[in-house]
Amino acid sequence: MDDNKMILLSDVSKIYHIGDDTVKALDHAKMYVDKGEFVSVIGPSGSGKSTLMNIVGCLDTATSGQYFLDGQEVADYSRNELARIRNRKIGFIFQDFNLLQKLSAYENVELPLIYQGLSPSKRKEQVEDALNAIGLWDRRDHRPNELSGGQKQRVAIARALATHPSLFLADEPTGNLDQKTGGMLLDIFHRLNEEGNTILLITHDPNVAKEASRSVKILDGHVSEAKDMSEIEEVV
Amino acid sequence: MIKSSFKMAFASVASNKLRSFLTMLGIIIGVVALVVLLSITNSATSTITDTISSISTNNITVTITDDKDKPLSLSDLDDIASLKNVAAVAPSAVSSGNIRNGSDTETIKLTGTTADYQSINGVELASGRFIRSADVDNHTNVAVINADTAIDILGCYNTSQAIGQSITIDGIPYTVIGVVKQSDNKVLSQASYEAYIPFTSLERLSTTVRDVTSFVIAPKSDAVSDLAQQEINSYLLSRFSNDSDAFTVVNMKVIADTLSKVTGVMSLMLGGIAAISLLVGGIGIMNIMLVSVTERTKEIGIRKAIGATEGSIMLQFLIESLVLCLIGAGIGLGISALIIAGINAFTDYTFWLDARVCVVASIFSIGIGLIFGFYPARKAARKDPIEALHYAG
């Protein structure tokens, strides 16, 4: 086992049965992400991107194949163990932000830390650091509906950042944002990556995919390396 | 974790005040029903039992309705007094006479009896003494009067001044030898003028009192009250040719026991009804919690995605239903206290909030919160994270 791999998928398949039909959302997928890498996954709608993200994010388990996260195989884990991995190792960033509307920015960022069982003082420290890192500390008492789309997504990034995850997992993080805001967000991802964080970014936008240091394309559940820019562009 | 859960639960309850209140209403009504009804029955029960024990010690009263031409005399009572479990017997012949109050004529209730009557019925004297055996043997015209008689007829507000004075009953002068203590219980002494006189004296005074047709008995102890009753029964049966309709035997202890059983059953019944309404309140909680779980599917999905375990989701919803029930119980207890205070203020009754009932109602509410919160909480905890995350609602 290579110590340097944050993600390693080996022949991972996900098969859905709908009536008599079987859909291979992932078909013997092989891919890896090194520690400290910024990798994008690009593919058209229905290609299996979200399925991949769910398995990598431990929200779902594969039908067959092996998945190693940070050197440990994610298999036969109980639902509670998967929750624990999501809590401590994965930092999710979703297209539609997925912030809790009733909680303030501060409370949203604090929530995963509560589930980690951290003391209030430790939580405050980490929330403050995370909100400062994305420049929204002075908006900490605002609720999501009092924030712009870009600000919401930055709060979501802070929520991921606060837990010090092994992997940032972003599914179309700029999909609901205008180009300028999206660009600003990508700058944050670059900065996070420069600070040593591992990022897997899922998108169907070639311009976004290009931001990553390496791209992986996915078509009908088949995953393969995208060698250059033209390959990225012809995927979608 | 628990502290944060409580904070979140309060926030969630507070965020939809009207709905939370409507949800709690069932619990509030249930708690009010339980606490008010049981407090009232418990207050009433202890008032009744206090009253009964203040009326008399646990004596047995016998009334002869058909003497078969073999009437009982005072010496027959001595036979009854010598029964194994009987401590004392005294006749209780009731009649009435006229007394003069200034220019008016008043009626006085007369009870002809003997010395033992005092201990059997627990007659308490304010001053003087009760009838003695010598008074009975000698047909002495002495009277033990009640306080009203001392005050109205003799004008003696200080009862000891009445001792030695004379009152005239049906034209015959009686010497007052004692005054009965004023009873706390006005209801129990309807006749305002009363006097105890020796049985033998009443026999001479009254045209109707000839034989002993009514008498009171004290058993050796409360424990042998039933045995004493049986002995008296068999004595009277053999005397009156096995005719059980010739006499009636009333045992005050049996009456008191029956009464406390009745009130016990009553509070059990009312408690049961109130508990059912609390249970219905619990179903209301479950209903709203289920709606809330569905509405918050997305929230559950987000929480699960960022690492909430099934246990912590479960805890969150359980605490929420617990908080609903606890606030409901608190409001219910407050309203109950107001209702009881209101009843006390606007009626002659004095009821009190029974602390035990309050504790029981609170525990019951907590139980309901947990039981009826369990299923919705489990439903929330078991939600599939991916489906929950993509729930559009």
Ligand SMILES: Nc1ncnc2c1ncn2[C@@H]1O[C@H](COP(=O)(O)OP(=O)(O)OP(=O)(O)O)[C@@H](O)[C@H]1O
């Ligand atoms: N729960 C499911 N049950 C059955 N089929 C599913 C399920 N989830 C996904 N699929 C199928 O698996 C395939 C891949 O779906 P997936 O959601 O991964 O696509 P995607 O690349 O994320 O698309 P998009 O860009 O539109 O989000 C699709 O054909 C889809 O119909």
Ligand SMILES: [Mg+2]
């Ligand atoms: Mg998708």
